[in-house]
Amino acid sequence: MPELPEVENIVRKLGPVVSGKTIEDITVFRDKSFQGEADLVLGLPIESVSRRAKFIRFHFPGNQNILSHLKMTGQFIYVDNENRVGGGHPTADWVKELPSRHTRVQLSLSGNATLFFNDQRVFGWLRVLADPEVEALYGKYGPDINTPAASIEYLANKFARTSRPVKIALMDNSIICGVGNIYACDALNLAGISPLRPANSLSLSEIEKLLQSAKQVIDLGIKTGGATIDNYVNLDGFAGSYQNHLQVYGREGEKCYQCGGVIEKIKLGGRGTYYCPHCQV
DNA sequence: GAGAGTGTTGTAAC
DNA sequence: GGTTACAACACTCT
Numbered sequence: 001m002p003e004l005p006e007v008e009n010i011v012r013k014l015g016p017v018v019s020g021k022t023i024e025d026i027t028v029f030r031d032k033s034f035q036g037e038a039d040l041v042l043g044l045p046i047e048s049v050s051r052r053a054k055f056i057r058f059h060f061p062g063n064q065n066i067l068s069h070l071k072m073t074g075q076f077i078y079v080d081n082e083n084r085v086g087g088g089h090p091t092a093d094w095v096k097e098l099p100s101r102h103t104r105v106q107l108s109l110s111g112n113a114t115l116f117f118n119d120q121r122v123f124g125w126l127r128v129l130a131d132p133e134v135e136a137l138y139g140k141y142g143p144d145i146n147t148p149a150a151s152i153e154y155l156a157n158k159f160a161r162t163s164r165p166v167k168i169a170l171m172d173n174s175i176i177c178g179v180g181n182i183y184a185c186d187a188l189n190l191a192g193i194s195p196l197r198p199a200n201s202l203s204l205s206e207i208e209k210l211l212q213s214a215k216q217v218i219d220l221g222i223k224t225g226g227a228t229i230d231n232y233v234n235l236d237g238f239a240g241s242y243q244n245h246l247q248v249y250g251r252e253g254e255k256c257y258q259c260g261g262v263i264e265k266i267k268l269g270g271r272g273t274y275y276c277p278h279c280q281v
Numbered sequence: 282g283a284g285a286g287t288g289t290t291g292t293a294a295c
Numbered sequence: 296g297g298t299t300a301c302a303a304c305a306c307t308c309t
Contacts, residue, residue: 071290
């Protein structure tokens with residue numbers, strides 16, 4: 001159930017091992033999980049793997065791509081006879097036997113390698129798209145949080161136009177990409193801003209602090225390999241450790257690291273939201 | 282056993 | 296247009 005740092009780590013791990021390998025066969029176990037014409041990429045080599053927002057993009061010659069979104073529970077698990085490189089959180093029992101009952105798509109690669117797409121909840125997908133289609137899709141999204149385009153001026157301009165709670169705005173992909181629930185909660189705590197504040201009520205210096213905090217927690221997330229919350233068992237060495245650095249997420253009733261206040265859990269926009277009412281105002 | 286909750290996001294409806 | 300509610304699905308936890 002990855003956020004941007006998790007996806008970034010998947011791409012970094014996956015790129016080196018699948019680049020140069022050819023797609024020899026594609027087995028689709030769930031029609032919903034694979035869209036587009038598989039034929040368009042069969043026999044083609046994967047040139048590289050990249051990320052934008054939480055999309056994973058496999059580049060092929062001839063302007064073809066497989067674009068993927070993991071949504072809540074998607075994972076890529078790469079197996080080449082001896083090594084296994086997991087994506088997402090390959091920690092539960094159901095990823096040990098492959099293909100498992102949660103394997104939705106299986107990409108057979110040259111060199112006897114296999115890339116499994118597992119997705120418990122079947123929200124995630126793989127899609128064969130030409131370059132212009134990928135670009136069109138990317139165009140709907142705001143800049144990634146960890147890029148220079150995500151500037152104070154940009155964010156201030158966007159926030160000025162909405163009275164939605166700042167946490168909702170921060171997680172809005174059309175404004176800025178890559179801040180999921182966990183990191184939004186933590187960034188707001190570090191910045192000392194209540195998630196409930198209307199976005200357009202923030203001062204410029206508060207926006208600056210929030211942006212800085214968000215970049216900081218995302219960077220830490222990337223460095224620590226992402227957060228693995230629920231079934232954290234270090235099965236293959238790929239589970240992340242950001243969960244050990246959480247500021248407020250999942251810490252209801254515990255003490256705030258900033259001020260010692262008690263962390264509360266509320267519901268905001270249908271999402272579990274953790275914050276310290278004492279120092280986040 | 283029923284019901285709520287889960288790290289995402291697109292769509293429909295207000 | 297802005298904003299909210301819900302759906303997609305399968306599992307775990309209370």
